[in-house]
Amino acid sequence: xxxxxxxxxxxxxxxxxxxxxxxxxxxxxxxxxxxxxxxxxxxxxxxxxxxxxxxxxxxxxxxxxxxxxxxxxxxxxxxxxxxxxxxxxxxxxxxxxxxxxxxxxxxxxxxxxxxxxxxxxxxxxxxxxxxxxxxxxxxxxxxxxxxxxxxxxxxxxxxxxxxxxxxxxxxxxxxxxxxxxxxxxxxxxxxxxxxxxxxxxxxxxxxxxxxxxxxxxxxxxxxxxxxxxxxxxxxxxxxxxxxxxxxxxxxxxxxxxxxxxxxxxxxxxxxxxxxxxxxxxxxxxxxx
Amino acid sequence: xxxxxxxxxxxxxxxxxxxxxxxxxxxxxxxxxxxxxxxxxxxxxxxxxxxxxxxxxxxxxxxxxxxxxxxxxxxxxxxxxxxxxxxxxxxxxxxxxxxxxxxxxxxxxxxxxxxxxxxxxxxxxxxxxxxxxxxxxxxxxxxxxxxxxxxxxxxxxxxxxxxxxxxxxxxxxxxxxxxxxxxxxxxxxxxxxxxxxxxxxxxxxxxxxxxxxxxxxxxxxxxxxxxxxxxxxxxxxxxxxxxxxxxxxxxxxxxxxxxxxxxxxxxxxxxxxxxxxxxxxxxxxxxxxxxxxxxx
Numbered sequence: 001x002x003x004x005x006x007x008x009x010x011x012x013x014x015x016x017x018x019x020x021x022x023x024x025x026x027x028x029x030x031x032x033x034x035x036x037x038x039x040x041x042x043x044x045x046x047x048x049x050x051x052x053x054x055x056x057x058x059x060x061x062x063x064x065x066x067x068x069x070x071x072x073x074x075x076x077x078x079x080x081x082x083x084x085x086x087x088x089x090x091x092x093x094x095x096x097x098x099x100x101x102x103x104x105x106x107x108x109x110x111x112x113x114x115x116x117x118x119x120x121x122x123x124x125x126x127x128x129x130x131x132x133x134x135x136x137x138x139x140x141x142x143x144x145x146x147x148x149x150x151x152x153x154x155x156x157x158x159x160x161x162x163x164x165x166x167x168x169x170x171x172x173x174x175x176x177x178x179x180x181x182x183x184x185x186x187x188x189x190x191x192x193x194x195x196x197x198x199x200x201x202x203x204x205x206x207x208x209x210x211x212x213x214x215x216x217x218x219x220x221x222x223x224x225x226x227x228x229x230x231x232x233x234x235x236x237x238x239x240x241x242x243x244x245x246x247x248x249x250x251x252x253x254x255x256x257x258x259x260x261x262x263x264x265x266x267x268x269x270x271x272x273x274x275x276x277x278x279x280x281x282x283x284x285x286x287x288x
Numbered sequence: 289x290x291x292x293x294x295x296x297x298x299x300x301x302x303x304x305x306x307x308x309x310x311x312x313x314x315x316x317x318x319x320x321x322x323x324x325x326x327x328x329x330x331x332x333x334x335x336x337x338x339x340x341x342x343x344x345x346x347x348x349x350x351x352x353x354x355x356x357x358x359x360x361x362x363x364x365x366x367x368x369x370x371x372x373x374x375x376x377x378x379x380x381x382x383x384x385x386x387x388x389x390x391x392x393x394x395x396x397x398x399x400x401x402x403x404x405x406x407x408x409x410x411x412x413x414x415x416x417x418x419x420x421x422x423x424x425x426x427x428x429x430x431x432x433x434x435x436x437x438x439x440x441x442x443x444x445x446x447x448x449x450x451x452x453x454x455x456x457x458x459x460x461x462x463x464x465x466x467x468x469x470x471x472x473x474x475x476x477x478x479x480x481x482x483x484x485x486x487x488x489x490x491x492x493x494x495x496x497x498x499x500x501x502x503x504x505x506x507x508x509x510x511x512x513x514x515x516x517x518x519x520x521x522x523x524x525x526x527x528x529x530x531x532x533x534x535x536x537x538x539x540x541x542x543x544x545x546x547x548x549x550x551x552x553x554x555x556x557x558x559x560x561x562x563x564x565x566x567x568x569x570x571x572x573x574x575x576x577x578x579x580x581x582x583x584x
Binding site: 018019022023025026027029030032033034036037039040041043044090091092093094095097098099102103111112114115116117118119121122123124125126127128129130132133134138154157158161185186187211214215216217218221222242243245246249250258262265266269270272273277 | 292293296297299300301302303304305306307308310311312313314317318320321369370373374376377378381390392393394395396397399400401402403404405406407408410411412448451479481484485502505508509510511512515516536539540543554555558561562565566569573
């Protein structure tokens with residue numbers, strides 16, 4: 001009896017060793033992930049936040065960004081992002097409506113959908129090269145707010161289409177049938193019944209698209225020029241915060257301004273992602 | 289009424305085509321701008337040429353390809369076990385509430401702009417490698433690159449950047465393993481660990497594999513982070529502490545001052561990059577389709 005007990009303990013012990021290596025390994029690696037997240041965000045915020053003040057936000061940069069603030073760059077970021085969203089939002093929403101309401105699943109639709117997926121996978125530097133050769137040179141728009149905005153609009157399009165389509169899918173078929181049977185046309189059904197149900201899906205896509213546009217650097221680098229002045233028109237060169245961060249970091253101009261720009265960029269992007277999450281979870285609750 | 293609906297329908301169809309048309313335009317413009325150099329120089333000379341000296345008109349991108357591949361390989365070596373561990377941790381070990389928190393942390397990682405990762409690498413990781421790892425390595429090999437701008441730095445940052453892709457897709461694959469598999473394994477007396485490693489992971493392997501391929505695509509296509517931390521030296525890296533130039537980093541850095549032929553050569557790099565990424569994406573999509581077919 002005592003022998004059996006010993007053997008049992010032996011087996012149990014062997015198992016716990018293997019188990020603890022397995023679970024320990026997983027725990028360590030998952031822990032490392034959390035640690036790196038906290039380190040990256042924490043480090044940039046701790047070094048950057050003390051350098052952000054009202055003057056930094058409201059003054060124009062001086063001496064190539066070594067001194068002064070980043071007011072003109074914040075404006076540049078807003079302009080470029082606004083152009084991108086104004087172009088991509090209607091197209092993305094309409095494309096999602098097509099895929100969910102009109103497409104009948106033929107070969108043509110499959111091809112269009114495949115290429116939409118492909119667009120999402122193209123790396124940003126390729127978008128930059130394309131934006132440069134097509135918008136800047138071929139269409140003659142120059143390094144400008146417009147060239148950058150158009151390039152970014154293509155980049156955020158898949159995000160917008162996906163988010164809108166996902167929420168269109170959640171609208172029950174009975175809504176459509178109800179509306180159609182009351183004599184409404186297909187378009188009336190879409191505008192008055194279906195779209196109002198997925199306002200928050202569209203909003204999520206919109207917010208995520210804005211986040212992507214603000215954080216993007218490589219595509220913008222080859223298309224907007226990088227001027228530090230406030231752009232007076234769509235055809236003026238400008239600079240976004242992400243590009244400014246790259247310029248400052250690679251030139252090693254001013255540590256304070258670089259950390260401050262990085263912290264501001266991260267805060268904005270985090271707020272945007274949080275907003276998107278809040279909208280999404282609200283939708284979940286309403287539907288349940 | 290009817291005719292206006294027709295017009296609307298046409299408009300909507302047009303919008304749906306925009307994405308596909310853009311892909312076509314992107315392909316046309318990249319190829320058109322890059323092909324002259326490729327045809328003049330010869331595709332094989334371009335790809336297997338061992339010297340990249342654009343100022344002397346020598347365009348061989350093998351060092352850039354090797355640079356990209358070594359940084360990517362390093363990122364995968366670190367990122368795959370970490371990503372899969374996180375996915376297991378999320379789905380099998382953490383209680384749902386904690387899992388939700390952990391998941392939003394990983395989503396946060398996905399939202400950080402790549403230039404911010406690069407900046408962090410530049411001010412933290414590169415000096416850390418220079419001050420802690422280089423002195424150790426110098427004991428073995430005194431000629432080692434002492435700057436800290438290295439393949440290793442690029443690989444670590446890229447590994448963190450591709451984690452969200454690997455974690456979320458592997459997680460989906462693990463969740464979609466039928467409950468019966470799990471129950472059957474446990475009922476046969478297997479422990480939880482055995483069930484995870486011998487039943488669930490093998491059942492989820494095609495999803496996990498496609499997540500790895502997509503992560504690889506992200507690592508190859510990533511620009512800003514590697515640009516700031518790999519050193520951008522277009523020579524073959526001999527060890528992880530050597531500096532390296534990548535395909536993407538070279539395009540981004542040299543476009544600003546390139547002359548006409550040099551610019552065409554950079555577009556030709558774009559072609560190569562484009563083709564690699566397309567192939568990876570198509571492979572991943574095919575694998576996911578197969579996965580979808582299997583689970584239905």
